[in-house]
Amino acid sequence: MNQKERKIVFIAIAFALIFGVTPVANAMHIMEGYLPLKFCIIWGVICVPFLAAGYFSIKKTLSNNRKSITILAMAGAFIFVLSSLKIPSVTGSCSHMTGTGLGAILFGPMAVSILGIIVLIFQAILLAHGGLTTLGANTFSMAIAGPLITYAIYKICQKLKVNKYVGIFLAASIGDLFTYCVTSFELAVAYPSASGGIAASAAKFLAVFAPTQLPLAIIEGILTVVIIMGLETYAKSELTDLGFLNGGEN
């Protein structure tokens, strides 16, 4: 990021801090109209700095290497596919994956915020899935919080010299699960339970989401590993340019 870009991100962060700070102890798709207006605005504003940082992160990646746009498109398409597949789960209800792990691992967590919001807007407008009023909250959980955790776990696994594929698997699946944890938290903050407050409410939402999401998280981890294997085989030069493959390290 150059000076000007840094300034814009900084302003956006300040903006978010002023408007976004809530007295909450500081948390997948929340349906249209299911969050009170106040929370819609708060989550939306919190997303702004991440989106700005994401835009500049993508710009930098592309100006460093124009060719990586193909991989970027594939990472975006991966989110498109995975978040459209509703998969039956052990609890007898369906849910879908996030697909954000691939982008986070290849391009860093910030870039995914842009890719994710494109998908969420598509689903909110055309599919009545998620919603425009809850776009901020959904973006935060799926395109910001999840990818951040994915990236962190991937880096930790790298540091600990865990097998690369195991690391990718763990990163993608835990990121997927975390997305739903954040969603539960977002709902809980808006609807604290009368008896136990936010925590009790969060536990309740989590109890709905977590068992359904667990097998899907595993599938997401597997698919992310598979697509990375494919890219490693056929798109070595692009991955090397992205810094994913560091010259014959593998």
Place this chain on the structure above:
Amino acid sequence: MSKTKKKVIILLSIAALIALIPLFTLKGAEFGGSDDAGSKVVSQITGTDYKPWAKPVMETLIGGKLPGEIESLLFCLQTGIGVGVIFFYLGRFVERTKKENQKNKTE
């Protein structure tokens, strides 16, 4: 078959199994969306039937609920766009790798 290919096939079969097993073991389950289940919990916690204060854009435009078939059409469209992009580029990469390998051989 190369080692990677075998790995990929095994991994994909595991993924498919995880997705399909619930369908066969939980006979008669409804398989509604978990996003909707979340909405039910909202009603449970607030104690009243929660009325969403905004309606999805499409529902406002067509003045009613999106028909199930149309919804699945749009979901397919989303999947189609994604799959198209992924495999268009992957195909290009595969061809390129093939050509590079041939070139290396003739040289």
